[in-house]
Every structure is written in C-alpha cells, then in structure tokens.
Amino acid sequence: MKRQKQIPESYWIPLLTVAFTILYLVFPTNNSSVDAYYYAASVKYCDELFHPHHLLYNATFRLFFNLPFFNNEEINILQGMKMANSIIGGICLYLFSLLLKRTGRSIKEIFRIILLTGSSFAVMRYSSENEVYLFPLAFSLSASIIYQGYLNNRSLPSLLISGLLASFAVLYHQIGVFWWLGLFVGLIIFRHPWKSKLVFVTTVVPVILVYGIVAFKLSEFEKNFTGVFQFALRDYLSPGFDKTPGWENFFFTPVNFIRSFVQIHGYIFRMIGENILWIIPGLVSMLLIGAVFIRNRFLIRKIEIMNLPFFITHLIILVFYFVFAFIAEGNAEFMVMIPFLGYLLLFSKIKIRNISMVLFAIALLVWNVSYGLIPRNSFNFTDYIMLESWIKKTPDATFVIKSDQQVISRLYYQSGIEVYPQIIKSPSSLIQQGMSVTGLYSKLDTLIARENQIYTDCVKYPGILSRRGVIDTGEDDYFFTEYEYEPVDSVETLFGTFFLQRIDSR
Template sequence: MEWLLVGVLTALCLLLPTHNSTLDAWYYAACVRHSHELLLPHHLLHNIVGWLWVQALPNSVDTLMALKALNALAFGACLVVLRSLLRRVGGIGAPVAGWLLVVGSSFGMLRFATENETYILPLLLSLLASRSWWQAITEGGSKHWLLAGTWAVGAVLLHQIHAGWWLALLAGTVAANGSRKWQKTLLYALPALLVPLAYAAALPSWNLPFTPTAFWRFVFHDLYAGQAGAPPSGRTLLLTAVNLVRTFGQMHGSTLALLRRWPMLSGIGLLSAGLMALAGLKLWQAQRQAARHRASALNQAAQSGNGVAAKRLFGWVHAVALLLQVGCALWAEGNAEFMVMVPALLALLLVNRPAMPAALPWAGASLLLWNLAFGLVPAHLLQLTHAAALLTRVQQDPAAWWLLADPNLVLNQLHYHTGQPVGPPNVLPAPALLVKRPGQSPAQFRAWLAARRAAGQRVYTDALDGPGLLDRARITQGGPEAHRALLAGYHLARVDSLPSSFGPVYLTEIQ
C-alpha cells in the first residue's frame, strides 16, 4: 500500500503540471534555458541542478516542463525517504501509509511538485539529513553524523530557508547523550564549511570582489534588496494563519469562481468536508479509547527506555525545526512557500501518537479530493490568468507604455522566450505599485504620466477591471480603487478584453 501511494501521488504530479506558472517559475526556467544567473544567493545551487537536469534531456524537451517534471520526481523521492524515516522512528505498527497520504496530499507539497519552484529539492535533502541523523543517534558510526551534516548543508545550498532544519539537527546533536559528544558535533558541523566556500566561489559570477563586505551582502542579498523580511503586524499574522491552513488545503479567491464555473465542484467540496469531519470523529473516539489504556502504554514505554529516549530527542529536534520554519515564514509576511516542509515535519512529530492512525486515511482522502478539485486540476486545465494574451499585446505594440498588475510575470516570460535578461523599459508596475518604488511619489507619477500623454505616447493598464479575485496581491497591494485614485482627471477607455477562465480582464488606455 505504501509504495502504491507513492507511485499514484507521483504520477498525479507528473500528469497534472500547472499551466499557470508563477513569475518566479518563469524566471528560474529562463535562467536555466539561457544559462543566465545560475547562482542565485537565496537558493545558490538550485538553478545549477535544474541546468544539469535539462542538459541530460533531449533538446526538444521544453525547459519549463522539464523542470516541473524534476520537481514531481523529487516529490516522489521525498515520500520514499519519509516512508523510510517513519518506519524507523515509528516502528513496526506505525501508520506509515496514512501519513504518506496526508503529507503527499497536502496542497503545499502538491502545489510545488507541479510547478518550477525551489522548495521540493531542498526538502528532499533535509529529509535525508533527518534519516541519517536518526541512524546516528540509534546506531552510532561517524559516517552517519557526517552524512547528516552533508545532506543538511546541501539543503541549505539549495535554499537558505533550510538553515533552520540544519540548526535544529545541530542543537539535537549537542543535546544528545553519550560519549564523544563533541566529536559527533564536529562531524555533523564540518560539512557546513562548504557553505562559505560555495558562496565565495559564486562571487565572480556576480562580478563581485573577494571582500568580506561583498561576501556578506551577497549571502544576504534578498534581505538587503528588501525582498525578505517584514516587521510583525496584524496583516502578517493573518497571512501566516491563512497560509498555514493553505499548506494543507487549497484556499484562494479563485475557489468561489471555480464553483460558479463548475457547480459540480460543490458536491466534491461537501464530500471532502464530510471525510474531514469523519476524520475528526475517528480521532476523538481513538483519543478516548487511548486514554483508558494510558497506564499500560506508559508501562510499555518504560520497558524500552533507550528507544523512547531516542524518539523523544528526535521529536524535540523536529519540533524546533518546525518552529524555526514557521517563524521564518511569519517574518517573511506569512510566506506560504516557507511552509512547504510543515506536513512532513508534523508527520515525524506525530507518528507515534496512538490516536492518529484511525483518522489519517479519512483526512488524507479529504485533502487529496479537495486539492485535486480546487488546486491541481484547475491549474492544469484552465487559463487562470490573462498573461498569454497580455504578452502578445505587449509584443505587438512596443512603443506603448504598459502599467501592469503583474509586470514581472510578463518580463520573465519575455526573458524565457527571447533570452534577453533585461526587459523593455516600457513595462512597468500598475500606478499604485509604481509609486511605492524607492524615490517615487504620487506627484512624480502624475508628472510622468502627463509627460507621456503630452508626447503622444499611449499608456495602457490591466489593473482596473477584471474578475477581482481576492488573493495575496490584492490584500497586500490594494485593489483597482488604489490605482483609480492616482488616475483622477484622466479618461479611462477600455480598448480590449483579455480572456481568462474566470472572465475577461480589460485593457484600459489612459487618455
């Protein structure tokens, strides 16, 4: 059953890649396709791995699709390693199949297994690190400590977010009982020397000198560029909570639009909700039954003290990893991408809970049904954005100015198709986003717009009318009303409609 689940879930990801890729997905694919910026600070070696993968395939294979397939295969490998870990930590009677179904059906896993993003490959290496670390604390042997550190460092080089997992394993290594503690710690930590060496070796690719300042700013490039981190706020807490739930089940402004387009989805949604309610009932019943037998369970635990101690230490370490990952996501404005490892970490933490097996099959079936119906299948079959039609219009009228709701998506697609890493200067953010750029203001924007109109240049925007789905961008950036306020006094003429599966997005000329 376990291997069947791994095979089916992996096949689903291979068969249902998204046809609505994100701006980051297009950018990474463009870098790999044209060998541009293969060493990016936040995930140093990820594009290198993708480039090697694409080089091994026939030239006729589309780069973006090939990279999505790589993530789908890495997703399957994650489930294989997780299966091995759950078997080792949970013992013979562990509900491994149930946990594989829950983790593999979680939206965070499925979403990035069907997209060209940077989160599945490092998760695979962190899981391998945890498996080697478990072998080290239960079997001993220098090679296991060294392997654990090597896998964990590899994960960090694929994405910096996994530094939290590396730190958690380091803390567990220091806290572990037994002889030669510091020798084991040294063996685990030794591969970490590869991190500064790799970043130093990458400096020339960015035309940076070998100086401490250049090195430091390169390692923390996204932080200095303002692309990571934000002070805590009510909005940050809200986004963190929403995205934590969304890590398991797809929730989006598109959900209601999908129900309007496909009313039959309401039946699937009700069935999924019923299965989840049944999982809750099964869990409650199992917990009541477990409470009656708690004394005998404690006696059994006391008879196998060494195994319990190892499991307790393993659980503590991965609880720390979970807290660090969620804390980092909170710091990054509730970034859902930084929570992709949460389902796997929860499985490792809860695998020995006696009440869980009764609920897992129902919860897993509910998640799979929901996330297929409202996540993978629509993303594969529907045109959720108007990006393709917009890209055509931009290319047809290169002399016009384009103030776009998602300019980087268009620019990255142009990069992918043309091989030109620097996009045209006439593609800019929509008005309310443009004025938030450093050194910009509403007065400067209006002066710029007046100059464009005085010169007889056409100015278009796609940010004023459309389906109006509630998503992260709308919450953080504001809706059409924020753009209209900056365009007061101008005539706004609809000149075209760009199709999407949720209704047209209107192209407006600012006159």
C-alpha cells in the first residue's frame, strides 16, 4: 500500500494564509461603515484623494483603478477596495509568520499562532471591510522583521530600511506613528549608538516631504512649515476635537479589547432568537474551550523565546496603541494590531499545550465566522436602503435621521453629491455633540408651517446591545412626543424593525 504524501512543513504557513485570505474574500461585509463608503466615493470621484489622516490610502487606490484593466465604469470600487484589504490581511498574516520565525519558533508553533491570529475578530473584521488599518500594519510588521535583523547584526542599512518601512506606515494612516515611535524608543532605552538613532530619525524625512508636497498643493494652507503642520494635524486641531476622558473611555476600551479577539454583539441573541440553529456554533465553540481545561490540557509554563530588547520594544508599541485607543473612547479601529502584538508577546513568555492552542483557535474560528463574518455578509443590519429610497423619491422632503453621516456617505458614493441639506441630525446626536435641540424644534416648526414633508427614523428605534445602544441618550422618542407622527414605511433587519415616520404637527 502506497504511503500518502504529506504536505511539506514549508508549505503549511503559506497555505494557511492563503486559506484565510480566501475566507476573507468570500465573506466581505455588506454593512460597510461610514468611512468605507466615504473612502470609496473619494476614489470613485477623485475627491480628497489626500486626506491627512490616511494620506496615501485613497490615492493608492485611485492609481490602481486607473490601470487599463481596472479603469472601467462597471467596476465596483467599494467591493474592489474590500478585496484589496482581504489580500492585505492575508499578507499581514504571512509577514507575522516571518516575524515569528525570526524569533526562533518552529513551523508548527508558528502555524498555531497564525491560526489564532487569523481567527481573531479584529483581523477578520478589517480584512473584509474597506478600512485603512491593514495597510499601515503590513508596513509596520515588515519594519519589525528588519528591525529584528538589525538587533542581531547591528547593520545600519537594515535599521534604515526598518525605519523607512515604519514611516511608510504613517503615510497610510497616522496611527502608524506609534509603531515608528516604539522602535525609536527601543533604540534609546537600550542605549544603541548615536549613529543608529540618527539613522532612524532620518527616516521620518520622507513623511515630512510627502506631507509638505501635498500641503503646498492645497490653497487653504500656507506655503510654509506652519501650513504643513496644520494640514498634517487638521483633524486634531479642528474645533470639534475633544478627547477629555469620560465613562465611554473606561467602558469601551476593555470591551473592544476583548472584541479584538472574539465578536460580542447584541445581534447574536437576535440570530439565535429567530433561528435556534444559530446556537450550534456557540455550543461548539464552548465545548472546544471546555475540552481545553479537561484533565489539565491547558498547561501553561514559562519560556524565554525572544531577546529582551525586542520584547520590551514591542511591549512599548502595544502600550502606545492601547493608550491611544483609550483616548479615542476605546475605538475598535485602533486595536486591529492588538492580536498581532498580543500573541507575539504572550507566546514569547509562556508555552501552552499544542492541542490547547489548536482547540482555542478552532473555537475562535467557528465563533467569529458564525457570529462575525457571516452575519456582516448575509444580513442587513440597518434601515439605510429604505431611507435612501425615500430620500431619492422625495427630494424636497426633510429627513431627521439617526445615522445621518452614514446615509450621506452612502448617497455620496452612489451619486457623487456630497452635501444633502435636507438630511438633519437626530436630537440624540445633537445632544451627544453638546448642542441644543432648541434650534431643531424651530426648524421643524418652520417646515411644518410651510407644509413641507418631514420624515424620521428616530422614533421607536430598535434597541440592541451595541455601541450606539449604550451611548444613546434616549432623547429622540422624548423629543418627538411634541409632534404627531404616523408610520409610512418599515423594514425588518437583524437589529430589529425600523420605522419611517411622517411628522405632521405639534
């Protein structure tokens, strides 16, 4: 009997990363964020291709879609950008495997860590969406790979390349600055020669040059260093920027840290409530986790697999990102690198039984695909399609919308029109921004007196355990008790039933 050929170990990691890439490609989200639509619209209509927050992201895609094969009006820009992020997600996993290999791990151990990382919800989420965070992560991981080589051979060219890669990450999203800064702090703490520090500092020059070139092309900024500085930090210097810590910071930071690894959302309960079979993936995941702890299968022991400077440097990077995410009210977007850095550091200090790691990874995979990728791909979460239909067929009407920016972004992508004065923020949104609703009362009263049509989706808005549900002030229902209203349309979604109400009079 012929013995079956086994797949060589050298193929394991590439095949695993390809498998994850295919998984992300098969399940792109169909509930894209406001930013995803805005980026796609910017690329589609060549508008704001150089946003300071993510300077080269839109421009890169515009260049890509200018290529002969892709320069086609039938191309779906949004879907194309999602596909690119799926591929970059797979590349990030492969780069992470190279980084793990540099720290002396075996292929089997790397395989298990990549299985865990690729199954983490943050990686799945942003590998199936048009967001900007995986591009800088790919450059940052590449920078760390070369940085590890520098620590071994003290080669200044290696350090230069590492710094340049970390700087390119900043050009794709400013959050990359924390990775660059962490690598630089590592050079300082461990007293590397002044030449090394100087070489690394020079790698920030391309960032300054690119920002300078773009800023000089914009008429609204001065043609000097001050203008470049104002352009680069435009979002942070705006009057509405206020990051004074509140209860949201302390609540959402730990929640979204957990969600970096496993999806937690109120819609999971609705899925199970509507079809009890959806409980099966959850039970399978829990059984796998339970099996880990039977007969001491977990077995943790301490190890030392990474040199101290490399470990401390990346611990500093992790702390930088975590603190920044905290300042940004626990923004999940700023935690996409947490699984990579977390697993890199965790499995440098402890050893978990092999079977336990595999069971954990499979449990994560089953849970996050079933309750993360599939719902985001296959279910409708919101009432946006209904709202868009009504806005298009009643262009003279006024709409008070809960998620006004999301709807405007979607309409912008569809039509190329960016401004919709007939769409007004909801009372709860105004209150969250520290504004008064008195002006909204006056505006609606004036419109009613003129016999203008007014619609809103804010009344009887579905309550679900989500970020919006937690921070919602509940002001909308109270606000509209001052008016008479009647439902004119509704839509059933995974989040619940949304109603479109026509506002008549006080």
